[in-house]
Amino acid sequence: xxxxxxxxxxxxxxxxxxxxxxxxxxxxxxxxxxxxxxxxxxxxxxxxxxxxxxxxxxxxxxxxxxxxxxxxxxxxxxxxxxxxxxxxxxxxxxxxxxxxxxxxxxxxxxxxxxxxxxxxxxxxxxxxxxxxxxxxxxxxxxxxxxxxxxxxxxxxxxxxxxxxxxxxxxxxxxxxxxxxxxxxxxxxxxxxxxxxxxxxxxxxxxxxxxxxxxxxxxxxxxxxxxxxxxxxxxxxxxxxxxxxxxxxxxx
Amino acid sequence: xxxxxxxxxxxxxxxxxxxxxxxxxxxxxxxxxxxxxxxxxxxxxxxxxxxxxxxxxxxxxxxxxxxxxxxxxxxxxxxxxxxxxxxxxxxxxxxxxxxxxxxxxxxxxxxxxxxxxxxxxxxxxxxxxxxxxxxxxxxxxxxxxxxxxxxxxxxxxxxxxxxxxxxxxxxxxxxxxxxxxxxxxxxxxxxxxxxxxxxxxxxxxxxxxxxxxxxxxxxxxxxxxxxxxxxxxxxxxxxxxxxxxxxxxxxxxxxxxxxxxxxxxxxxxxxxxxxxxxxxxxxxxx
Numbered sequence: 001x002x003x004x005x006x007x008x009x010x011x012x013x014x015x016x017x018x019x020x021x022x023x024x025x026x027x028x029x030x031x032x033x034x035x036x037x038x039x040x041x042x043x044x045x046x047x048x049x050x051x052x053x054x055x056x057x058x059x060x061x062x063x064x065x066x067x068x069x070x071x072x073x074x075x076x077x078x079x080x081x082x083x084x085x086x087x088x089x090x091x092x093x094x095x096x097x098x099x100x101x102x103x104x105x106x107x108x109x110x111x112x113x114x115x116x117x118x119x120x121x122x123x124x125x126x127x128x129x130x131x132x133x134x135x136x137x138x139x140x141x142x143x144x145x146x147x148x149x150x151x152x153x154x155x156x157x158x159x160x161x162x163x164x165x166x167x168x169x170x171x172x173x174x175x176x177x178x179x180x181x182x183x184x185x186x187x188x189x190x191x192x193x194x195x196x197x198x199x200x201x202x203x204x205x206x207x208x209x210x211x212x213x214x215x216x217x218x219x220x221x222x223x224x225x226x227x228x229x230x231x232x233x234x235x236x237x238x239x240x241x242x243x244x245x246x247x248x249x250x251x
Numbered sequence: 252x253x254x255x256x257x258x259x260x261x262x263x264x265x266x267x268x269x270x271x272x273x274x275x276x277x278x279x280x281x282x283x284x285x286x287x288x289x290x291x292x293x294x295x296x297x298x299x300x301x302x303x304x305x306x307x308x309x310x311x312x313x314x315x316x317x318x319x320x321x322x323x324x325x326x327x328x329x330x331x332x333x334x335x336x337x338x339x340x341x342x343x344x345x346x347x348x349x350x351x352x353x354x355x356x357x358x359x360x361x362x363x364x365x366x367x368x369x370x371x372x373x374x375x376x377x378x379x380x381x382x383x384x385x386x387x388x389x390x391x392x393x394x395x396x397x398x399x400x401x402x403x404x405x406x407x408x409x410x411x412x413x414x415x416x417x418x419x420x421x422x423x424x425x426x427x428x429x430x431x432x433x434x435x436x437x438x439x440x441x442x443x444x445x446x447x448x449x450x451x452x453x454x455x456x457x458x459x460x461x462x463x464x465x466x467x468x469x470x471x472x473x474x475x476x477x478x479x480x481x482x483x484x485x486x487x488x489x490x491x492x493x494x495x496x497x498x499x500x501x502x503x504x505x506x507x508x509x510x511x512x513x514x515x516x517x518x519x520x521x522x523x524x525x526x527x528x529x530x531x532x533x534x535x536x537x
Contacts, residue, residue, distance in 0.1 A: 055430055084433030094424035096443055106442065107432040157428075164432060 003028040003168065003198045004049060009063035011044055011053065018044050020222045022063070026215075028167075031190065031199045033213035033230065035206055037250070040219040042202045046170050049200065050086040051079050067168070084111050086168045087161030092177045093153035095160075100148070101141040103156060104128065107164035127163040131155040131189055151182035158189065162197075169193065171201040175208065187212050206246060210234050218242045279520065286517040289313075289510035298514060304478040306498070306508040313511040315518070317480045321395065321488030325470055326463040328399025328484055329406060334456055336403075337410035341452075344411070345418040346440055357415065364408035372472030375401035380473055387485060393475035395488040401469055406459040413458065417451020418444060450533045457530030461523050467492035491515050 004026035011019035019041045026032045034042040044053065051072060053059045064071045072082055084107065095103050104124045107113075114120045124141075128134040133155045137148070145156060154174060161169055171190065175183040190199060190212055203209050209216050209230065216233040218226045218241070226233060226242045237243045244250055290298070293313055301314015344356050379400050384392030421444050429439040445452075467490075475487020476497065495512050502509045 050431065052427070052431060055427070080433040080435060082433075083431055088431040090424065090427065090431075092424065094422075094428040096425055096428065097447055106429070106434075110429075110432065110434045110438045110442070160428075160432065 005066040007064040011061045014058040018222055022224045024217055024224055024227050028198050030214040031194045031212055033209035033216045034202045035209050036219035041222045042219050043172055046172055046202045049170055050083050050088055084164050085166045087165030088170045089157050089161060089174050091173045093157050095145040095153055095156055097146055099142045100137050100145045103145045104160050104163050107160060111164055123163050127159040130162050131159040151178055154186055168198045173202055282513060282517045282520055285510055285513035289514045302480060315515055317478045318489055318491045318494050320480055322490040324395040324484055324488055325398040325490055329402035329463050332399055332403035333407045337407045338414055340411045341414035341418055345415050360408045360411050368466055368469040371401050371405045372469035375473040389485055393473055393487050394485050395474055395481060396484045398470050398474035401473055402463055406462055410455045410459045413455035414452045417448040421447045454530045454533040457526055461526040464523050467496045471496055491519050
């Protein structure tokens with residue numbers, strides 16, 4: 001069953017054609033990796049799934065992205081609710097300069113999911129546990145979030161998303177600012193979360209895609225070249241471009 | 252050769268830097284010297300909390316409490332009017348206005364900061380003074396309230412530009428993070444942007460207050476210049492600065508009155524120094 005269906009999707013930045021007629025079905029509770037060389041549009045595609053591209057002036061789109069059978073570009077779609085449900089984690093940890101606790105509680109408060117302090121405490125604890133951060137921070141919840149290490153900050157970013165997102169998490173090169181050991185830990189976390197969440201991850205690191213994802217999409221110059229099981233993409237791709245890229249001939 | 256040149260330039264720059272420090276220190280010493288001789292003859296506490304300023308009577312009284320209250324009332328009133336409007340304007344310029352509008356507004360506001368205070372006073376006399384008299388039905392429009400409004404107009408540009416810089420320097424990543432969690436623009440501004448920009452905004456307000464306390468010309472023209480303790484903000488007042496400016500011309504040199512005016516100057520200096528120091532603390536906190 002597919003959760004996110006992208007149909008004839010095009011994205012333009014002023015007159016630049018960034019995404020060209022993308023068609024892909026992203027499966028539920030699987031990890032889908034989007035790979036490709038810099039500037040191929042993989043981040044733009046990811047940011048189309050929660051409409052973060054709306055915040056950039058000069059972007060317009062055509063085509064459909066259906067989530068649970070509902071086109072998120074229809075008039076009458078509440079972008080705020082969409083963004084709450086489809087969580088996003090960015091390249092660099094972008095925690096707010098407030099306490100660890102407040103960072104996780106932020107999404108709950110602004111979306112009025114919970115207003116009682118007990119309920120918020122419970123969700124904060126649960127979210128921090130799900131990213132294996134609870135034991136480390138439970139005694140300093142009210143310290144500034146920026147005092148954590150980068151890896152912990154990125155975990156906290158994921159916790160912040162887990163606290164409000166219902167079932168989809170988008171990750172935009174989440175390990176690009178981390179060292180290899182931290183990267184491995186975040187990858188383990190991503191695999192763990194795929195039990196409950198549909199995950200789409202953009203990465204410039206092919207080994208990472210091979211390690212964590214079930215399916216892989218390969219993009220080049222704004223086009224989706226190939227989408228298949230990760231194993232097939234990396235061992236026996238159907239397209240020559242894919243083969244050239246995964247074997248390291250360019251990119 | 253090259254080395255010599257470096258040494259000369261370095262020394263010159265060092266001298267310039269030292270010079271500005273020396274100026275401030277000598278101003279303080281000068282003020283202090285003139286003021287301290289006043290306090291040999293007149294009790295400091297009596298000076299500070301005395302309710303009457305009768306410098307020319309047979310038994311002169313130098314109580315500056317009315318002028319301290321006058322300065323405080325005008326400053327406080329101007330802040331109450333200016334700060335909310337200025338912060339909102341800064342928010343509009345930084346967060347809401349399209350790029351073209353933003354650039355125009357920003358330079359317009361900076362231009363407004365250059366209006367001389369005597370012009371502010373002049374505009375006040377012609378517009379706000381008669382309006383206040385008529386609207387509140389009081390005997391004179393020359394009141395602390397009128398002064399507050401005009402001074403608010405005077406310091407708003409300063410507060411707007413500095414707060415706008417603070418708001419604009421909040422990293423886009425913070426806002427992006429908030430939007431991605433489903434926050435509206437207003438929620439993002441209120442919970443993240445304003446929180447992050449707060450030290451800068453407070454510094455802007457403190458700098459504005461520093462200017463208000465030291466302002467002379469406009470308040471002299473529109474606050475009525477009466478050195479009595481006011482019953483309300485709709486009474487005429489006189490500020491410390493206006494007292495010095497209006498009496499310095501007629502005073503007998505080296506008389507007690509002359510020295511008393513320097514003592515007021517010292518009090519003013521200390522107040523603005525403290526205000527600027529607090530502003531600096533907040534700016535550095537950023």
